[in-house]
Amino acid sequence: MSQSGLNMSRRIRRTPYTDRVEAHGVRGFSVVNHMLLPKAFAPTVEDDYWHLRENVQIWDVSCQRQVEITGPDASKLVQSMTPRDLRKAQFGQGLYIPLIDDAAGMLNDPVLQKLDNDRFWLSIADSDILLWAKGLAYGMRLDVQIEEPDVSPLAVQGPKAIALMANLFGHKIHDLPYFGFAMFDVLGTRQLIARSGYSKQGGFEIYLQGGHLGTALWDMIWEEGQKYNIAPGCPNLIERIEGGLMSYGNEFTRANNPLECGFGPLCHLGSEIDYIGKTALQRIANIGPTQRLSGVRFGGGKAPPCGKPFPLTTLDGEEVGQITSGIFSPRFDCNIGLSMIARSHWDIGTSLMVHTPDGIARRASVAALPFTHDG
Amino acid sequence: MSQSGLNMSRRIRRTPYTDRVEAHGVRGFSVVNHMLLPKAFAPTVEDDYWHLRENVQIWDVSCQRQVEITGPDASKLVQSMTPRDLRKAQFGQGLYIPLIDDAAGMLNDPVLQKLDNDRFWLSIADSDILLWAKGLAYGMRLDVQIEEPDVSPLAVQGPKAIALMANLFGHKIHDLPYFGFAMFDVLGTRQLIARSGYSKQGGFEIYLQGGHLGTALWDMIWEEGQKYNIAPGCPNLIERIEGGLMSYGNEFTRANNPLECGFGPLCHLGSEIDYIGKTALQRIANIGPTQRLSGVRFGGGKAPPCGKPFPLTTLDGEEVGQITSGIFSPRFDCNIGLSMIARSHWDIGTSLMVHTPDGIARRASVAALPFTHDG
Numbered sequence: 001m002s003q004s005g006l007n008m009s010r011r012i013r014r015t016p017y018t019d020r021v022e023a024h025g026v027r028g029f030s031v032v033n034h035m036l037l038p039k040a041f042a043p044t045v046e047d048d049y050w051h052l053r054e055n056v057q058i059w060d061v062s063c064q065r066q067v068e069i070t071g072p073d074a075s076k077l078v079q080s081m082t083p084r085d086l087r088k089a090q091f092g093q094g095l096y097i098p099l100i101d102d103a104a105g106m107l108n109d110p111v112l113q114k115l116d117n118d119r120f121w122l123s124i125a126d127s128d129i130l131l132w133a134k135g136l137a138y139g140m141r142l143d144v145q146i147e148e149p150d151v152s153p154l155a156v157q158g159p160k161a162i163a164l165m166a167n168l169f170g171h172k173i174h175d176l177p178y179f180g181f182a183m184f185d186v187l188g189t190r191q192l193i194a195r196s197g198y199s200k201q202g203g204f205e206i207y208l209q210g211g212h213l214g215t216a217l218w219d220m221i222w223e224e225g226q227k228y229n230i231a232p233g234c235p236n237l238i239e240r241i242e243g244g245l246m247s248y249g250n251e252f253t254r255a256n257n258p259l260e261c262g263f264g265p266l267c268h269l270g271s272e273i274d275y276i277g278k279t280a281l282q283r284i285a286n287i288g289p290t291q292r293l294s295g296v297r298f299g300g301g302k303a304p305p306c307g308k309p310f311p312l313t314t315l316d317g318e319e320v321g322q323i324t325s326g327i328f329s330p331r332f333d334c335n336i337g338l339s340m341i342a343r344s345h346w347d348i349g350t351s352l353m354v355h356t357p358d359g360i361a362r363r364a365s366v367a368a369l370p371f372t373h374d375g
Numbered sequence: 376m377s378q379s380g381l382n383m384s385r386r387i388r389r390t391p392y393t394d395r396v397e398a399h400g401v402r403g404f405s406v407v408n409h410m411l412l413p414k415a416f417a418p419t420v421e422d423d424y425w426h427l428r429e430n431v432q433i434w435d436v437s438c439q440r441q442v443e444i445t446g447p448d449a450s451k452l453v454q455s456m457t458p459r460d461l462r463k464a465q466f467g468q469g470l471y472i473p474l475i476d477d478a479a480g481m482l483n484d485p486v487l488q489k490l491d492n493d494r495f496w497l498s499i500a501d502s503d504i505l506l507w508a509k510g511l512a513y514g515m516r517l518d519v520q521i522e523e524p525d526v527s528p529l530a531v532q533g534p535k536a537i538a539l540m541a542n543l544f545g546h547k548i549h550d551l552p553y554f555g556f557a558m559f560d561v562l563g564t565r566q567l568i569a570r571s572g573y574s575k576q577g578g579f580e581i582y583l584q585g586g587h588l589g590t591a592l593w594d595m596i597w598e599e600g601q602k603y604n605i606a607p608g609c610p611n612l613i614e615r616i617e618g619g620l621m622s623y624g625n626e627f628t629r630a631n632n633p634l635e636c637g638f639g640p641l642c643h644l645g646s647e648i649d650y651i652g653k654t655a656l657q658r659i660a661n662i663g664p665t666q667r668l669s670g671v672r673f674g675g676g677k678a679p680p681c682g683k684p685f686p687l688t689t690l691d692g693e694e695v696g697q698i699t700s701g702i703f704s705p706r707f708d709c710n711i712g713l714s715m716i717a718r719s720h721w722d723i724g725t726s727l728m729v730h731t732p733d734g735i736a737r738r739a740s741v742a743a744l745p746f747t748h749d750g
Contacts, residue, residue: 008680008682008683009405009622009624009625009681009682009700010624010625010681010683010684010699010700011501011622011623011624011625012405012406012624014682014683030384030387031387031406034501034502034624101509101513102509102513107506126386126409127409127503127506128502128503128506128507129506131482131502131503131504131506131507131510132503132506132507132509132510133510134476134477134507134510135506135507135508135509135510135511135512135513135514136510136511136513136514137510137514138476138477138510138511138514138515138651139510139511139512139513139514139515139516140513140514141514247384247386248386249384249385249386249387249409250384250385250386276513305383306384306385307383307384307389308383308385308389309385324385325384325385
């Protein structure tokens with residue numbers, strides 16, 4: 001067993017950066033896509049949070065695996081997997097896309113990158129989309145190859161990320177729009193860099209192709225980062241919840257449809273495109289969703305870690321949702337959480353109760369996402 | 376963060392038994408199928424090992440999730456997913472089946488249980504076979520439903536398991552052949568119990584349907600187990616390797632074909648049945664596999680934990696495999712491991728070297744599986 005208490009094995013894959021992450025004294029890991037994701041470095045998650053908001057961090061997000069779909073039918077397969085209209089998708093523009101099954105249940109929420117007319121990367125959350133895509137391709141007799149390439153994203157996040165990245169990769173870094181990507185010279189190779197990341201503090205992700213370059217890339221960023229007070233980091237629970245960033249498996253699962261997850265604006269319901277689950281999604285749209293992903297503020301002092309969902313009830317004790325991710329926000333000076341909330345109680349400002357495992361019933365109110373000082 | 380260093384969240388699912396497992400002081404978890412798997416209870420893995428060989432243990436193996444396939448085309452879909460001939464499959468007989476893709480790459484190695492002519496459970500290792508099956512079913516336009524039912528296997532393992540189980544569930548327990556299953560009365564419900572488990576010490580798995588019954592089932596077994604010196608446990612790395620039990624993701628991946636994993640006797644290559652990957656598998660069979668999963672004994676004192684695979688080389692340093700799971704066996708008084716080994720060096724007794732991360736090059740020899748005092 002490792003120092004972190006998580007048993008290491010080949011099955012739970014190390015990344016090209018794990019040696020460096022361990023050398024920096026990582027305090028724990030999670031597992032995403034059968035791969036290690038660092039979960040804490042600084043003594044507390046609040047220390048990590050403040051550092052991320054003010055400086056720059058380097059994150060090993062290799063677990064954002066790519067499902068590469070290539071071949072004459074690649075475009076057809078990718079469109080069949082998502083309700084988002086991809087007809088205008090183009091190189092250089094990352095697209096956040098819900099993936100759904102034939103019952104309109106959420107399977108994943110990757111970022112799609114169109115590398116060419118017949119070549120796509122899906123940068124996935126925690127489910128084996130490679131198997132879903134391969135099953136579809138086999139059954140539909142599509143002419144595609146589907147693989148997991150040797151690509152391990154490394155994120156550089158925080159307000160000082162842009163200066164750091166421009167120093168290393170040139171002024172062209174400034175030209176990238178949010179979610180945009182381009183190819184850059186990195187360690188003598190051509191690599192995809194996107195202006196993206198799982199925080200709202202700004203930053204970039206380097207989709208490093210070639211794991212053997214991992215240590216050199218880490219070290220190059222680390223060295224240049226010294227003048228920006230760089231620290232090792234990872235997706236930060238406080239910052240993520242404040243920003244309203246969802247996590248597949250936490251806030252939503254296959255039991256949820258994209259409309260209740262807030263993907264409505266990305267879902268094309270007209271006749272121009274066709275995709276798996278369209279009929280089911282149209283039916284849901286006609287009735288209207290019965291619940292919606294929302295923010296919840298709750299008091300009662302610092303809540304315990306949200307390892308199991310916290311029941312969310314009316315003042316009378318009727319369950320109307322559950323907090324699936326929650327933590328104390330030092331900036332808002334209260335607990336904040338994410339929850340699907342039943343239609344009857346989803347209006348902003350509705351008074352509710354959160355029941356934490358320490359036995360405390362906490363006053364709560366529904367809040368807009370992302371959390372703001374006004375909302 | 377939990378005491379174990381693994382961050383808890385809804386995404387990494389708790390099981391119906393996790394409360395009990397924590398109450399027993401579990402010292403760490405792994406993650407399988409997006410669910411917690413306890414990894415250690417006793418002070419050392421050797422303590423757990425000796426206890427398992429001599430007594431009885433209760434294991435939370437809920438992470439062995441079931442993929443339930445029902446409907447008129449269920450039988451057709453299941454046969455399409457495996458090279459094993461299922462024409463004679465029948466209720467009451469669990470079947471270990473390799474699942475492969477169209478290139479004959481291993482996707483999983485579940486136990487199949489035929490519950491009815493149109494209803495099957497695949498008790499899976501760590502990959503989202505539900506998505507593979509759903510993709511195939513959609514693409515092939517099969518009339519099936521595919522779900523993950525509320526079924527959480529609880530294992531009772533060790534030489535005293537049979538007496539304990541017979542006390543609780545009646546004499547019929549004795550009639551179950553190895554891998555056989557039948558329905559039993561459990562807490563006022565009908566539940567599937569199989570003579571199976573991820574050890575070679577004998578035992579049973581209760582496929583508990585209805586997570587709300589988890590605590591009651593655990594407590595009933597725990598209480599009756601007192602007279603048999605029961606302890607909480609989990610798959611034991613020493614015992615598993617000694618017994619030659621493979622682990623998907625560790626010993627083999629999609630890069631491996633079933634023949635090199637030792638599934639040859641289960642693969643039907645004739646014309647009587649058809650399945651995905653058959654052409655690729657026939658091609659591999661004609662050439663013969665180029666490597667084979669084998670045992671390796673190696674010395675040099677107790678090896679460090681095998682968190683990263685250990686290179687396996689000839690005496691001249693040529694790499695011929697890698698130890699993917701390895702540990703010191705107190706019974707054989709040497710290190711033992713599992714490795715794919717190139718055809719040129721797979722003969723039992725071949726002298727090789729294992730290179731561990733502590734910098735030691737260790738004398739090794741190829742051994743038969745399971746490990747024995749003779750082999």
